[in-house]
Amino acid sequence: MTHSLTIRRPDDWHLHLRDGAMLQAVLPETARHFARAIIMPNLVPPVVKGDHAAAYRDRILAALPDGMTFEPLMTLYLTEDTDAEDMAAAHASGLVKAVKLYPAGATTNSASGVRDFDKVRGVLEKMAEIGLPLCVHGEVTDAEIDIFDREAVFIDRVLDPIRKATPGLRVVMEHITTSNGVEYVKANDTDLGATITTHHLIINRNHLLVGGIRPHYYCLPVAKREEHRLALRAAATSGDVRFFLGTDSAPHTDPNKLSDCGCAGCFTAPNTMSLLAHVFEEEGALDKLEGFASLNGPAFYKLPVNSETITLTKGDVAEFPDKIETGDGPVTVFDPGFPVHWHVTA
Ligand code: NCD
Numbered sequence: 566m567t568h569s570l571t572i573r574r575p576d577d578w579h580l581h582l583r584d585g586a587m588l589q590a591v592l593p594e595t596a597r598h599f600a601r602a603i604i605m606p607n608l609v610p611p612v613v614k615g616d617h618a619a620a621y622r623d624r625i626l627a628a629l630p631d632g633m634t635f636e637p638l639m640t641l642y643l644t645e646d647t648d649a650e651d652m653a654a655a656h657a658s659g660l661v662k663a664v665k666l667y668p669a670g671a672t673t674n675s676a677s678g679v680r681d682f683d684k685v686r687g688v689l690e691k692m693a694e695i696g697l698p699l700c701v702h703g704e705v706t707d708a709e710i711d712i713f714d715r716e717a718v719f720i721d722r723v724l725d726p727i728r729k730a731t732p733g734l735r736v737v738m739e740h741i742t743t744s745n746g747v748e749y750v751k752a753n754d755t756d757l758g759a760t761i762t763t764h765h766l767i768i769n770r771n772h773l774l775v776g777g778i779r780p781h782y783y784c785l786p787v788a789k790r791e792e793h794r795l796a797l798r799a800a801a802t803s804g805d806v807r808f809f810l811g812t813d814s815a816p817h818t819d820p821n822k823l824s825d826c827g828c829a830g831c832f833t834a835p836n837t838m839s840l841l842a843h844v845f846e847e848e849g850a851l852d853k854l855e856g857f858a859s860l861n862g863p864a865f866y867k868l869p870v871n872s873e874t875i876t877l878t879k880g881d882v883a884e885f886p887d888k889i890e891t892g893d894g895p896v897t898v899f900d901p902g903f904p905v906h907w908h909v910t911a
């Protein structure tokens with residue numbers, strides 16, 4: 566039985582760090598274990614231009630505690646007014662590593678997202694030309710589409726047409742939650758990858774809704790049926806290089822989660838690596854964890870893998886804080902609902 570595992574230092578290919586007091590509090594939780602992260606641009610107002618991304622990057626680095634190293638990989642929020650030249654310059658300078666597509670209204674702070682996909686055609690073509698990946702929040706927002714079907718419908722109605730119309734565009738389907746997402750990735754080529762969150766490997770929709778509603782398990786895309794969770798587990802632990810970790814760790818204060826209209830997001834940054842070791846061990850795939858968390862993402866983004874390592878050790882039940890305090894209020898840490906024995910020890 567394996568009791569210790571040393572892997573290349575992981576990266577998080579989908580992370581919400583927020584800003585201000587929240588950023589200050591949550592950044593160390595990621596930087597403790599992760600070398601780099603793709604930083605989501607859904608601030609208010611969103612990060613839409615190169616100079617916004619540069620200023621946000623500076624605020625992140627200023628919030629990093631002394632003695633910690635961390636590289637934020639910046640993204641731009643795609644709007645119908647995105648300036649292709651500004652975007653290309655921000656990419657050429659090395660600042661911006663991806664552009665994020667939110668269908669308007671899909672999730673937290675997505676009001677500036679895209680309504681009419683024809684309006685971004687020129688920007689997408691420019692991205693294909695310069696090799697800048699598109700990260701997509703893959704859910705349609707049409708009122709008549711059931712929330713549990715929104716990912717599958719997005720693939721057929723939006724993603725597949727965009728990819729067919731834009732040859733060479735490199736796309737990451739963010740936080741896939743369905744077997745439809747897994748199958749779509751597998752049926753395509755290496756220009757298409759997908760991130761999978763930690764929490765979607767652990768919870769299905771019953772965890773969210775049975776025996777009382779669990780607001781801290783509410784995130785978008787919402788957790789689906791068990792068969793979909795199992796498909797995600799199979800994909801993440803398969804060794805297929807097109808699947809990699811994007812935690813989508815998305816902190817909201819408890820008052821904002823526990824309200825009549827609670828915010829979507831699970832805060833998994835503090836315990837993600839321990840939880841992943843647990844999941845991969847359950848699947849008999851500890852040898853695939855390094856690929857998922859540390860190798861496949863850099864390969865997709867054409868970045869070097871990290872030279873440092875982390876070590877996970879199995880021992881007594883790991884204790885994680887229930888909450889972390891932030892200047893904006895407490896943020897509850899994702900509770901998997903079972904004991905976890907893996908610790909990041911070095
Ligand atoms: C994210 C957030 O809070 O910013 N919430 C979430 O449930 N994942 C937005 C997002 O990625 O959809």
Ligand code: ZN
Nearest residue numbers: 581605813815
């Ligand atoms: Zn997200």
